[in-house]
Amino acid sequence: MAMQSIAVQPLTRASFQPFGDVIECDGAEHFEINDGFATRFHDLAALDVQQDAGRPLLNVFRARSRQLPLTIEMMERHPLGSQAFVPLGNLNWLVVVAPADDRGDPKAPVGFHPSAGQGVNYARGVWHYPLIALEAGDFVVVDRGGEGDNLAIHSWAEPIYQLTG
């Protein structure tokens, strides 16, 4: 079977809505705090980590750079919690997510290219490819800790999807 190239589009709240939140200040609810010395951009992601006695974890993912084209041979999802990524600085990275088919497996992956300052929060259970950094860098990650099996993986028997950029 011929490899299918995954389309990559700019990351916007509207286009990413089926998969979770875009974490960004532009257009977000905000208000002045600290006697005017800071602006609070408030509650930027629907953190959903308390399922089954879960608790929020704050982590840093230190990503190594990947090269394109990248074969998307598998995808993963977290059935018990959301997972938020915010790049620590202006990094070049890509996001690949997929809707579920009738059996719950990922189908027709979609790519997004975050612009500077944007992060994403994968909603609970959304299929995604692991972090795709096109340059090495650090990300703050907020996800779920606690008991339960919070990782599902789907591997394609024969790779059919490719991310070309």
Added chain:
Amino acid sequence: MAMQSIAVQPLTRASFQPFGDVIECDGAEHFEINDGFATRFHDLAALDVQQDAGRPLLNVFRARSRQLPLTIEMMERHPLGSQAFVPLGNLNWLVVVAPADDRGDPKAPVGFHPSAGQGVNYARGVWHYPLIALEAGDFVVVDRGGEGDNLAIHSWAEPIYQLTG
């Protein structure tokens, strides 16, 4: 009364321990993920936001720069939840916290100077001064949302503490 200068020391896990967590990769539990394309520095702060049906919030604080010397005329604390700050990039900022006296009021504030890549998580109820950025910049902040009065402020009738840097 003469103004007292607040001593500022380097931020380390040991020195900050009475006040909360230092969020940093150095020395943290970590493991390889994503087929070796990332390292997960795991659970870097004791996020304590579920008190009284609370939930985690992910926010960005956009700080304006403050100038030294800075009079520490008040301090605040969050009785219902922790509050974590991670700078988005290498920013010059200071942290001022204080232990509580017998009446629960702040006494003898202490200053910390984070090095590049360090963040802090104020433990629930710890007295702290609002964000002190010495240059403008953004911080990821994870704190508590939900009902209840989560802000207490102590103002000194006559300013006695000063942060000189």
